[in-house]
Amino acid sequence: MEVVQRGQLFMISMSRKGRALGMITFAAPSQICFRSLQVVLEVLPATLRELVQSGKDIEAAYWELVIKDIQDACKLFESIYDETDGGDGYVSVEVSPRLADDTQGTVEAAKWLHKVVNRPNVYIKIPATAPCVPSIKEVISQGISVNVTLIFSLARYEEVIDAYLDGLEASGLSDLSRVTSVASFFVSRVDTLIDKMLEKIGTPEALDLRGKAAVAQAALAYQLYQKKFSGPRWDALVKKGAKKQRLLWASTSVKNPAYPDTLYVAPLIGPDTVSTMPDQALQAFVDHGAVSRTIDLNVSEAEGIYSALEKLGIDWNYVGTQLELEGVDSFKKSFDSLLDTLQEKANSLKLVSL
Numbered sequence: 001m002e003v004v005q006r007g008q009l010f011m012i013s014m015s016r017k018g019r020a021l022g023m024i025t026f027a028a029p030s031q032i033c034f035r036s037l038q039v040v041l042e043v044l045p046a047t048l049r050e051l052v053q054s055g056k057d058i059e060a061a062y063w064e065l066v067i068k069d070i071q072d073a074c075k076l077f078e079s080i081y082d083e084t085d086g087g088d089g090y091v092s093v094e095v096s097p098r099l100a101d102d103t104q105g106t107v108e109a110a111k112w113l114h115k116v117v118n119r120p121n122v123y124i125k126i127p128a129t130a131p132c133v134p135s136i137k138e139v140i141s142q143g144i145s146v147n148v149t150l151i152f153s154l155a156r157y158e159e160v161i162d163a164y165l166d167g168l169e170a171s172g173l174s175d176l177s178r179v180t181s182v183a184s185f186f187v188s189r190v191d192t193l194i195d196k197m198l199e200k201i202g203t204p205e206a207l208d209l210r211g212k213a214a215v216a217q218a219a220l221a222y223q224l225y226q227k228k229f230s231g232p233r234w235d236a237l238v239k240k241g242a243k244k245q246r247l248l249w250a251s252t253s254v255k256n257p258a259y260p261d262t263l264y265v266a267p268l269i270g271p272d273t274v275s276t277m278p279d280q281a282l283q284a285f286v287d288h289g290a291v292s293r294t295i296d297l298n299v300s301e302a303e304g305i306y307s308a309l310e311k312l313g314i315d316w317n318y319v320g321t322q323l324e325l326e327g328v329d330s331f332k333k334s335f336d337s338l339l340d341t342l343q344e345k346a347n348s349l350k351l352v353s354l
């Protein structure tokens, strides 16, 4: 339990009826796995030693530790999952980031993880890279719930929604109510990149748009969400119990200290959205954030900002691709560095046990 609590992120979520927000704990995989494993290293050297001495290589030992960790977290959140009829209380575990270019490898890894974790409230986390969009469809069609991560552009987000809808339609299940998904749209990193581009352009108009791109794009993502999850195609799936793929805001901490510290949380509150927050963003919001529906208050302003940026030469697809490359690369580096740390620990445990 200690492991889970030290690795947790939080989310604020507006209930479907649009009532007050509840503060719910939500585990995001990279953080929960990477951070909690450091605790595992402190408190469970015996387990690691046992795993290594049983002949497992370090990656296999990693997965055993993670699976147990995720199962414990799932148990912790099970009551939320039950109380909300499968609406909240999920724990995510990510397939190896080394598979981000491998469609079939990702499908196999997702199926395996889903089987071994064996809990109803687990999300298998899959990156929204071009090769993994078809994996998402396939995995959803097998009745496996998915957290789609690393979404940076509206174009890719629409492909992700389509993969979810296609997967539900292909599933053959008569009851779709237990196959759910979140689409994790990264926010602050968009400003980090676009601000640099605007500074390069350097005109007063460009400089005035700094710090506005990310929230504008996110607000338009919510418009797309509303459009795609309505109409005859969606209604047919609802008849079979389908649930909307909720938009999850990731990367919500402010990177530029000149910006308000709730910039990526306060304007993005709306029905069925999920805001993941690291401590810094959470504390700022708890201290002086206000809870009310904000996500669609300024849609025409968001459209204006989006097209003004295009007119200045900002290519949204370039931005999405660049951030995706950086995101996948950083996930891979974290994964590699974690395995290196585990290997070092295992080596020292072997020495101690001699």
Ligand SMILES: O=C[C@H](O)COP(=O)(O)O
Pocket (backbone or CB within 6 Å): 028, 030, 188, 189, 250, 251, 252, 253, 276
């Ligand atoms: O899961 C990913 C995090 O939300 C990333 O946030 P970051 O952009 O602050 O690193």
